[in-house]
Amino acid sequence: xxxxxxxxSCEIPEQIPLLPLTSASIFPYAIASIQVRLERSIRLLxxxxxxxxxxxxxxxxxxxxIVDSLKDVHEIGVAARIVSKVKIPNNTYQLVIQGLRRIKIxxxxxxxPFLIAHVDCYPKEExxxxxxxxxxxxxxxxxxxxxxxxxxxxAPEMVHIMHxxxxxxxxxxxxxxxxxxxxxxxxQYLVSAVDQSERYDRLIALLKAEVQKLKVAVEVERQVRxxxxxxxxxxxxxxxxxxxxxxxxxDQTGSDEVQVLRQKLSxxxxxEDARKxxxxxxxxxxxxxxxxxxxxxxxxxxxxxxxLPWNESTEDKxxxxxxxRVLEEDHYGLEKVKERILEFLATRHRQANxxxxxLCLAGPPGVxxxxxxxxxxxxxxxxxxxxxxxxxxxxxxxxxxxxxxxGAMPGKIIQELRNAGVNNxxxxxDEIDKMGSDFRGDPSSAMLEVLDxxxxxxxxxxxxxxxxxxxxxxxxxxANILELIPGPLRDRMEVIEISGYTPREKVEIAKRYLxxxxxxxxxxxxxEFEVSDEALMAIISGYTYEAGVRNLEREIASLxxxxxxxxxxxxxxxxSVTAENLHEFLGPVKIIQDVxxxxxxxxxxxxxxxxPVGGDLLFIxxxxxxxxxxxxxxGRLGEVxxxxxxxxxxxxxxxxxxxxxxxxxFDNYDVHIHFPEGAIPKDGPSAxxxxxxxxxxxxxxxxxxxxxxxxxxxxxxxxxxxxxxxKEKTLAAYRGGIxxxxxxxxxxxDLSEIPEEVRxxxxxxxxxxxxxxxxxxxxxxxxxxxxxxxxIENMTHAQRRSAxxxx
Numbered sequence: 001x002x003x004x005x006x007x008x009s010c011e012i013p014e015q016i017p018l019l020p021l022t023s024a025s026i027f028p029y030a031i032a033s034i035q036v037r038l039e040r041s042i043r044l045l046x047x048x049x050x051x052x053x054x055x056x057x058x059x060x061x062x063x064x065x066i067v068d069s070l071k072d073v074h075e076i077g078v079a080a081r082i083v084s085k086v087k088i089p090n091n092t093y094q095l096v097i098q099g100l101r102r103i104k105i106x107x108x109x110x111x112x113p114f115l116i117a118h119v120d121c122y123p124k125e126e127x128x129x130x131x132x133x134x135x136x137x138x139x140x141x142x143x144x145x146x147x148x149x150x151x152x153x154x155a156p157e158m159v160h161i162m163h164x165x166x167x168x169x170x171x172x173x174x175x176x177x178x179x180x181x182x183x184x185x186x187x188q189y190l191v192s193a194v195d196q197s198e199r200y201d202r203l204i205a206l207l208k209a210e211v212q213k214l215k216v217a218v219e220v221e222r223q224v225r226x227x228x229x230x231x232x233x234x235x236x237x238x239x240x241x242x243x244x245x246x247x248x249x250x251d252q253t254g255s256d257e258v259q260v261l262r263q264k265l266s267x268x269x270x271x272e273d274a275r276k277x278x279x280x281x282x283x284x285x286x287x288x289x290x291x292x293x294x295x296x297x298x299x300x301x302x303x304x305x306x307x308l309p310w311n312e313s314t315e316d317k318x319x320x321x322x323x324x325r326v327l328e329e330d331h332y333g334l335e336k337v338k339e340r341i342l343e344f345l346a347t348r349h350r351q352a353n354x355x356x357x358x359l360c361l362a363g364p365p366g367v368x369x370x371x372x373x374x375x376x377x378x379x380x381x382x383x384x385x386x387x388x389x390x391x392x393x394x395x396x397x398x399x400x401x402x403x404x405x406x407g408a409m410p411g412k413i414i415q416e417l418r419n420a421g422v423n424n425x426x427x428x429x430d431e432i433d434k435m436g437s438d439f440r441g442d443p444s445s446a447m448l449e450v451l452d453x454x455x456x457x458x459x460x461x462x463x464x465x466x467x468x469x470x471x472x473x474x475x476x477x478x479a480n481i482l483e484l485i486p487g488p489l490r491d492r493m494e495v496i497e498i499s500g501y502t503p504r505e506k507v508e509i510a511k512r513y514l515x516x517x518x519x520x521x522x523x524x525x526x527x528e529f530e531v532s533d534e535a536l537m538a539i540i541s542g543y544t545y546e547a548g549v550r551n552l553e554r555e556i557a558s559l560x561x562x563x564x565x566x567x568x569x570x571x572x573x574x575x576s577v578t579a580e581n582l583h584e585f586l587g588p589v590k591i592i593q594d595v596x597x598x599x600x601x602x603x604x605x606x607x608x609x610x611x612p613v614g615g616d617l618l619f620i621x622x623x624x625x626x627x628x629x630x631x632x633x634x635g636r637l638g639e640v641x642x643x644x645x646x647x648x649x650x651x652x653x654x655x656x657x658x659x660x661x662x663x664x665x666f667d668n669y670d671v672h673i674h675f676p677e678g679a680i681p682k683d684g685p686s687a688x689x690x691x692x693x694x695x696x697x698x699x700x701x702x703x704x705x706x707x708x709x710x711x712x713x714x715x716x717x718x719x720x721x722x723x724x725x726x727k728e729k730t731l732a733a734y735r736g737g738i739x740x741x742x743x744x745x746x747x748x749x750d751l752s753e754i755p756e757e758v759r760x761x762x763x764x765x766x767x768x769x770x771x772x773x774x775x776x777x778x779x780x781x782x783x784x785x786x787x788x789x790x791x792i793e794n795m796t797h798a799q800r801r802s803a804x805x806x807x
Contacts, residue, residue, distance in 0.1 A: 012079045012101060012121035015109055016056040017044050020067045025187040026057045026078045028099040029171045030178035036093040038065070044114035045085055045093050053082050056103055056119055059188045067115065070108060076192045079103045079121065099174070102194055122194055136200040137172060143207035144176060150214035153181055173199050182206065235291055258286045261302055269311045274466050278305050301403065304410060304464065308417060313424040313472060317381040320345055330375035331368055332509050337361065337496050341376055358451045360432070360477045360490070363498030364614040364728075366548020369478040373428035382474060383425040385416040390431030395441025398450065400463035410463040413450060413470070424472035432489075433479035444486050451475055451492045499727040500547025500614045502734065502757045507536045514553045522560040527574060529563045531556070534579040542589035547614025547731065559585050598706040603698035605777070607690035608711040608733060608741070609682065610725030615732030617709065619676050620690050622698045627670030635675030638683025645673055648691040648714055651770070652699070655718070661699040671698070686723040688714035689742070692770050693777055700778075708777045709733045710742035710767075718770040722746035727753045734758045742767050742776055 019041055024034045036042060044055070058077030060067055067073055080097040088094050103119040110116035141162055148154040162176055177190045186206055193199035265278055285298045317323065323345050327338045340359065361369040370386070377384035389412075392398075400411035409415070417423065435444045449455055456470040477493060479485055501509065511533070519529055544551040562585050563575035577585060607618035633645050649671070656663045673691065675682055689712040697704045711729055712720040722744045731754075733741050745766040751759065767773050 012054060012103060012119070014118060014120075015116055016054060016079065016103070016119055017048070018056045018058060018077075018105070018108075018115040018117040019044060020060050020073060020115070021057055022060050022065055023184070025059055025178075025184060025191065026080050026097065026099045027174040027178040027187075027191065028078055028101050029174050031083065031096065031098045032178070033094065033096050035088075036095050037091070040112070040114050042091065042093060045082075045095065047114065048082060048085075054079055054100070055082065055097070056080075056105070056117060057097070057099075058105055059184055059191070062185070068111065070105065073105060074188050074192065075105055076188075076194070077103050077105055077119075078191060079119070099178075102191065136197070136204065137169060140173070140176060140200060140204050140207060143204065143211055146211045147207060147214070150211065150218060151181075154179075170196050170199075173203055177203060180206075180210075182210075231291065235289055239289070257290075257299075258282060261285070261306070264306050268306055270305070271310055271467075274305055274310060277466060278302060281305075297403065301463075304414075304418070305466075308414065308464075308468070309421055309423045310468075311423065313422050314382055316345075316424075317379070318345060323379040326379040327375055330378070331372060332512055333501060333505050334368065334372065334498060337372060337498065340494070340496055341379065345380070358453065358475045358477070358493045360479060360482075360485075360493035360495045361498055362479045362482050362495055364480060364500060364547040364611075366546055366550030367498045367500055368548070369498060370428060370430060373426065373476050373478075376474075376476065377426040380426065380474065383420045383422055384428065385420050385425050386428045386430060387412050387416055388430045389443065389447075390434035391436065392443045393436045393438045393440060395443050395446045396462065398443050398446035400461040402462045403465075408463055410461050411446075413459070414461045414464060414468065417468075417473075423469065424474070426474045426476065429475060429477040431479070432477040433481050433484040444489050447489055448492065451477070451489065453492075497727075499753075500731050501549065502731065502755045503537060503540050504757050505755070506540050506549055506552055507533055509549050510536050510552060510556060514549065514556050518553065518557045518560045522557070522564050524560055524564060524567075528567060529560060529575050529577075531559060531577040532579065535577045535582050538579045538582050539586070541735070542591055543586055545591050545735070547728065555586060600703035600706050602701055602703050603694055604706070605690045605694040605697070605704050606706060606709040606738065607687045608709050608729035609687070610684070610728050615725065615728035615730070617732055617736045617738070618682075618687060618690070620687065620694050621674045621676065622691075622694045623672050624665075624669040624698055625672070626668065629667045630670045632670065632672045633674075634672070635677070636681045637675065638681065640685055641683045641687060644685040644688040644713065645691050647716055648688050649695060651692060651714060651716055651718055652695045654716070656699075659696055659700065661696075665699055671695070684723075685713040685721075686711045686725075688712065689720050689767075689770065689773050692718075693773055696770075696774065697778060702778050704777050705740075707737075707739040708742065709736075709738045709740070710773055710777065712742070712744040712767065712773075714770060720744045720767050720769060720773065726750040730754050730758055730762060730764070734761055739763060740765060740776065742773050744768070 019036070020038075021034070024032065026032050036045060048055070056077055057080050058073045060073050061071075064072045079100045079102075081100060083096040083098050085096075086094045102122045104122070106118045106120060108115060108117055141159070144154075144162060145159050148156050148159060158179060162172065173190075173196070177187065180187075190199060190202055190206070193202050261282055265275070265282065270278065281298050281302055285295065285302070288295055288298075320342055324338070324342060327341065331338070361372060363369060373386070374384055389397075396411065398411045398413060400414060401408035413427075416427065417425070429447075432444075432447070435447075437444065449459055450470060453471060456473075458467040459470045460467055482490065482495060510531075515529075515531060519525075539555050540552060543555050546552070559577055563577075566572050566575055583589070603622040603624075605620045607620050609616050609618040631646075631649055633642060637645070652659070652661070653663075653666050656666065673694070675687075690710050692714050693704060693710065696702075709729075711723055711726075713723060714720060726743060726747050727750065730741055730743075734757075740763040742765050745768040748766050751764065754764075765776055767776070
């Protein structure tokens, strides 16, 4: 093997294979072991026939792995000799190389199969006695020695190794740089220093910065240790001081924090129970160290007691005329709700200590339930707080967590009372029908105490564990589906149903509120935008299908945004939307009334359904096919609705001869009954009469008037029983273009709740039997014994007489 001097003094060729380095660095005179994984670099090693071959090494720039051009690497590298190369698993080489001299990369001559570069080799460095005497070498060695004292990654023996190589000035700096645990950027900074004096300046600067950083870290660690020791010492001394004071019987309330809390407590008007508890907790706070974990728990608890509005309240406005004006100003329609609020105000005017009412506004989305709460609060002059309980599953959200838990907090009720700052705000509890329950408890059960006027005057939150009077709070809840509210909770509330608006009411709401609100939100000025009544009616009938006005407001917002664009683009100073140009803003009509395009068909009947978002039309389709009498029902029906269909089929089959149906048809045909929009769940018995008429039409071949909609539960005797949601269903019929509605005679009492506009636009016909439903929906069914109505009624009378004779 060649000696060291021969290796260092060897000639470096101008064209040399180049090995890019991404995670290691090579210095002249130093030996390094690296792993080579990149495919192009492996091809370079495999092409080298002699282990003494000379290659060039250069560090790639930050973030670059694959080198394609000269700009991907640094300009200064190091020529090195391959000492050994060993192939290890995973197609990797373990390479040992020895640095020779610095080289300058001029250009790439070859990229594949491996890199070859044209380089200039810097000449062998000569020692400069004058530079050595400047003591730079000693300064670098001194800093390196300090580094070994602060950083355990450097063994003290390395200082002796540096001493033994101090004769060669240039070699000493490169060897020291190769030992340092610096980043690639810092090492390239040293490699790039061709001049020996500049190299030492850079090395000393980097060493000085590293030593200073380590000194700071050591000082911080020492200071932390001192602070911990001092804190422990203070804790023990404080404990001894408190023991001495206790033995002497001296007051232990000398701390500033406790004094401030005592001052607040003396100024706060609290119930007797709350005051005793606060004083007890203050004594505990004064007797424990501020370093104790219990200190912050007690302090937070006292803050809650002192910040709650135990006796602070606002004075109600008992001006009925002003309240009526506010309600009329903020909301159009909703007369029943407004009257109930005015009744409450009038009652409070006459009673000394009235209980706060619990109102439940139930109705589909977008009818103004939540916004109504704001108006009520404004009419009363009360503060408004909204609590959304939709999706709430943890009872502690209502009652709070007990103080034994880490991070315990009061429940939503107490939190919102503190935010309000008074004990008689208006609480809007939104989406109360969407509360759930799981292993953490049932929040709807916790609401029983909150919403019960007889017991909420002593409501106890688990965190406070003190009675708080909620009887002065005006609670209003909102819900979409009343049936989802547990019975005991629903029993504590006075339900006011908001069914929805007629098209004319929606037009008025849009003119009074929605258009102006959207103009303000989009920056439209007065006189720049207008929309005609006809255009609003066209939006309601052709672009929205809802009980409320939420989607209507979205469409109006779209009109306003497009109008702003037209004005800013120039050419127009005012945008007028009419029924004729509406499609230019909103596109083609989205909702086409299906009823208008239908014709009377056999086996198809228009029913009426109630949904959480309002009423809807329900088209019931029936067909028959050769078979053996099976009945198939589809459309995601609930259990009650499925039973209603079976009852209708049994009634029709039992009356086959009277209606004029061949009894054998029930054995020779299979029947399929389908409720369209099969992805939507449906349930309830109110489609019974519609299914019965559809089956009679199917087997007799007589079409059903498509402009007649019907609702009602059917018994096995053909009687029509009352149903719920008549107002919502008639609103849906009116929106859908229906002309005649058949409804149970027992629901005549509900007609007063239906808007006059709807009653005038529909022919409302009460029925009490299937026979009457047939008379108004099927044009004509000829029977061997006469008209179907008479046949069914005569048969029914005969059955009644037979039953009496048997008795």
